[in-house]
Amino acid sequence: MHSTNRFKSLIRQGTSMISLIRSEIYKISKQSKTLYAIAAILIIEGFVIMSAYYQGAGIIDLLLDNLKDSFEFRGNLLNGNLIIYLILNSLWFHIPLILMIIISGFLTSEYKDKTIETVMLQPVNKFYFILSKYIVSIAFTLLIVLILAVSTFFISYWIFGYGDLVVYLDGLNFFKSDDAFYRLINAFLSGSITMIFFSVVSLTLAVVLKDATKTWIVAAIFLICSNLLLKIDFNNDIINELFFSKLTDSWQYFFYYEIPYSTIYFKNLLLLGYSVLVMIIGILIFKRRDIQ
Amino acid sequence: MILEARNINKSYGSLEVLKNVTIECHKGNIYGLIGANGAGKTTLFRILLGLIKQDTGTIAIDSDGIKPIGGIVEKPALYGYLSAYGNLKVFAQIQKLKLTKELFNQSMNQVGLSPERSDAVKNYSLGMKQRLGLAIALLNNPDCIVLDEPFSGLDPMGISALHKLIKKLSNEHQITIIISSHIVSELADLCDILYVLNDGEIIKSGSAMRLLKENVATYKIVGKNLELSEVLKDADAIFLNNSVLVSLKNINISEVLQKLVEEGVEVTSCIPQTDLKALFGRERV
Numbered sequence: 001m002h003s004t005n006r007f008k009s010l011i012r013q014g015t016s017m018i019s020l021i022r023s024e025i026y027k028i029s030k031q032s033k034t035l036y037a038i039a040a041i042l043i044i045e046g047f048v049i050m051s052a053y054y055q056g057a058g059i060i061d062l063l064l065d066n067l068k069d070s071f072e073f074r075g076n077l078l079n080g081n082l083i084i085y086l087i088l089n090s091l092w093f094h095i096p097l098i099l100m101i102i103i104s105g106f107l108t109s110e111y112k113d114k115t116i117e118t119v120m121l122q123p124v125n126k127f128y129f130i131l132s133k134y135i136v137s138i139a140f141t142l143l144i145v146l147i148l149a150v151s152t153f154f155i156s157y158w159i160f161g162y163g164d165l166v167v168y169l170d171g172l173n174f175f176k177s178d179d180a181f182y183r184l185i186n187a188f189l190s191g192s193i194t195m196i197f198f199s200v201v202s203l204t205l206a207v208v209l210k211d212a213t214k215t216w217i218v219a220a221i222f223l224i225c226s227n228l229l230l231k232i233d234f235n236n237d238i239i240n241e242l243f244f245s246k247l248t249d250s251w252q253y254f255f256y257y258e259i260p261y262s263t264i265y266f267k268n269l270l271l272l273g274y275s276v277l278v279m280i281i282g283i284l285i286f287k288r289r290d291i292q
Numbered sequence: 293m294i295l296e297a298r299n300i301n302k303s304y305g306s307l308e309v310l311k312n313v314t315i316e317c318h319k320g321n322i323y324g325l326i327g328a329n330g331a332g333k334t335t336l337f338r339i340l341l342g343l344i345k346q347d348t349g350t351i352a353i354d355s356d357g358i359k360p361i362g363g364i365v366e367k368p369a370l371y372g373y374l375s376a377y378g379n380l381k382v383f384a385q386i387q388k389l390k391l392t393k394e395l396f397n398q399s400m401n402q403v404g405l406s407p408e409r410s411d412a413v414k415n416y417s418l419g420m421k422q423r424l425g426l427a428i429a430l431l432n433n434p435d436c437i438v439l440d441e442p443f444s445g446l447d448p449m450g451i452s453a454l455h456k457l458i459k460k461l462s463n464e465h466q467i468t469i470i471i472s473s474h475i476v477s478e479l480a481d482l483c484d485i486l487y488v489l490n491d492g493e494i495i496k497s498g499s500a501m502r503l504l505k506e507n508v509a510t511y512k513i514v515g516k517n518l519e520l521s522e523v524l525k526d527a528d529a530i531f532l533n534n535s536v537l538v539s540l541k542n543i544n545i546s547e548v549l550q551k552l553v554e555e556g557v558e559v560t561s562c563i564p565q566t567d568l569k570a571l572f573g574r575e576r577v
Contacts, residue, residue, distance in 0.1 A: 015388060023385040030374055114369035118428060121341055122387045123359045129386075290344035 016125065020132035028106070028140065037102040041148050044094050048087050049155060052078065060166075079163025080156035081180040087152045088184065091191040091251060092227060099144060099195055100202035100219040103137045107203060108212035120291045130286040134203060134279050141199040145192040153184075167255045175255075183254040191251035193268045193275075197244070198223065200275045204282035247271040293354060294319045294468045295340070295361070295436050300349035302335055309335045310346070311492045317436065320466040322458065324483035324500060326473060328572050332492040333472040337365055337440045340470070355435040359387065363438030367445075368425025372414030376405065376424055379413055383428045399427045403457060419450035426457070436468040437461065443478045455482055476566045480504055490572055509567035511538050511545050515552070515559040523551040537565065 028034050056078040110116040119129065165180035167173045175183060202219045209215045229245035240246055250267040253260055295317040302310040310332045317323050325333050338344045340351060341363050353360040370379050377396055384391040400407040403423040413424065422442060429437055439458075443451045459482065461467045473479050479486065479500065486503045488496040496503060514535040518524060527543050529536040538548060545562070552559055 019385050019388050023382045026378075026385070027371065027374075027382060030371075030378060032373070113372065114367075115371055116369075117343060117365055118369045118383065118425070119386060120343055121363055121365070121429065122383055123432070124386050290338075292338065292344060 013128070016128050017132060017135075020124070020128055021135055024106075024132050024136040025139075028136065033102060033105060037098055037144065038147060040098050041095065041144060042151065044090055045087055045148065045152055045155070048090070049083060049159065052083050052086060053159070056082075076161070076163050077166050078160065079165075079177075080153075080158075080160040081163060081165040081175075081177060081184065083156040083160050084152050084184050085165060085167060085180075085255070087148070087156070088187055088191065088251070090148075091194065093223065095144070095148065096195055096198040096223055097220060099141055099199050100223065101216055103140065103199045104202040104206040104215040104219060105212060106133060106137060107206040108210060108215055111206075111210040112212060117291055126287050127283060130207070130283050134200065134282070137199050137203050138196050141195050142192055145188060145195055149185075149188040169252065169255045173255060173257050183259070187251040187254040190254065190264060190268060193271055194248045194251060197248065197271050197275045197278075198226075200278050200282075204278050204285075207282040207286045242270065244271065244274045247274070293317065295354070295470075296350075296352045297336070297340060298350050298352075300336065300339060300346045300351070302332075302339060302344070302346050309492050310339070313349070313489070313492070313494050315470075315487055315494065315497075317468050317470060319435070319468055320462055321468055321484045322462050322482055323468070323470045324473065324479035324486045325470060325489055326476060326479060326486055326571070327489035329474055331474075331489040331572075333474075333489055334366065334440055336489070337363065337438050337470075337472060340438055341365065353436065357433060357435055359432040359434045361436045361438065362429035362431070362434035363440070364422070364425045364429055364442065365438075365440045367418070368421045368428075370413045370421060370424060370428075373412055375410050375412060376400065376407075376416075376427075377410065379424060380428060380431070384431055387432055389432055399431065402430065403427045404453060417450075418445045419447070419453070422446065422450070422454060423457070430461075430467075433465075434467070436470070439469065439471045441472055441474075443473060443475065451478065458482060476504065476568065476571065480566075488571060495573075496571075503571070504566055505564075507567050507571040508564040509539065509570060510565040511548075512536070512561075512563045512565055513538060513549075513552070513559060514561045514563075515557055517557050521552055521555050521557050523548055523555060 060077050060082075107116075110119070120126070162177045164177055165175045165183075167175070201222060202215070205218050205222070206215045209218060226245040226248060229243070230249055234240050234243070247267045247270055250264045250271070253264050253267075293316055295315075297313065297315050300310050300313040301308070313332070313336060315323070315325075315336075325336065327333050335344070339346045341361060343365065355361075371382060374382065377391075380396055380399055381391045384395070389395075397407045403426050405420060405423050405427065413421065416424065426437075426439075442454055442458075446454065458469055458471070462469055471479060471483065483500040486497065486500040487494050488503070512535055513524075513529075516534075518534070518536050519531055524531075524536055524538065527538050527548060529538045538545070549559060549562060
């Protein structure tokens, strides 16, 4: 009897979550800012492609100038794989910034318009409500990265064709076209975990700050500081390996000649752990706070 | 009793917003919470609706329904980019209620809105938003509705329509309604029971009719040739355009009216004026 009641309660909780998630998806699909986010990403992509189209050959020549004396280059290095790699680098700043602005807005707009009060006046559990926001934010992040990746691969190969990839990472690394495709796909997958971390942080900032402008400023500062801290050597192995900002570059590791899979797995798992921790902090703060 | 809030206290830092507030509400009645701005009305409503937590005190709601209490705090907060259907869909969905076409039409008709309108709610007037907010509050048939300053910003037509709607909900659906306002005239005809909140404390409560009657200090008499009346001059009346304000300190209003008729003054109306200072304060008239 007791276990039956528990089972029924679990079913009830599950349907509550699904209802909340569906309503969040419905709201996002009807908001114009969702389209702005997608448009912003496509514009960034367009700019990279356009500048590569007009200036790419010159930059490649400049990059390989010294090597041309010693090596013979065959084929076109300004190809789709290089363009995809260039666009992939927007995961450093542009994409997480756009994601942080849009995702924090999922909550700050509810505070601004006071719709969060109307939501909480219905028989809705605060925990499930904020958890559904986090789940939908993560799904939205994955969707944006997917749109970026699919459109990037499609447009880049269509305009610039296939070819070997040359990447400067602690020196010049060359990858065969098929190998480059594999590395780029995995880099997007790994990068999506970094994007999830920044999205979760932005939603937690929205829980804490409530105000949109304050959240945007703090989110941007967080992103800038995180990128700066990534480059700093703390002279301490624990901090250098475990501090969150040191974990956000795992997607770059796919462009070392030998891919350090164990390092990538470790960094991604730990970053997911940080994401869960930040999410728990956000949920606890939201649950404890009055709605006003 | 459907709702009982007992010994509610709430402070923000050193500021005591609510002090030992107790209110009791019975099924199907309309209750008014009246008090000057900053008296603590909205804070009490937020506590009743579960938006904020009281420091001490208890709230008991006797209801088996999915949604024991619903309401609107200050202005109705809606998703401006969604239509009325979209808003009702979102708020129905989060409480696991399927918004069928029939339920949508019923909800809209109940509050006097046209189900045909499909544009975004941001285009609606405040009165229409109030109605849609009420439709959302009524989803899942709550036993009690709390409306915070529902008449604020409405035109006279809107106020009248909302009055009728509130009366209908109370009479036909036996919903307990608690309304706050700082404008006495808005609650005078509507409420069965009044609670007067002053500086975070309930200082008076009881039948709305009795409380308002006890705190009438002047009458506004409207008529023709009022300025010629000797009775009014003797009563130290204040003359306005086609009307006078008569204080009740030393006179009886029925005697004044009788004498005015004897003097040949044509009286068209006599309206009691509630002394707000007395009603909102601790002293009696």
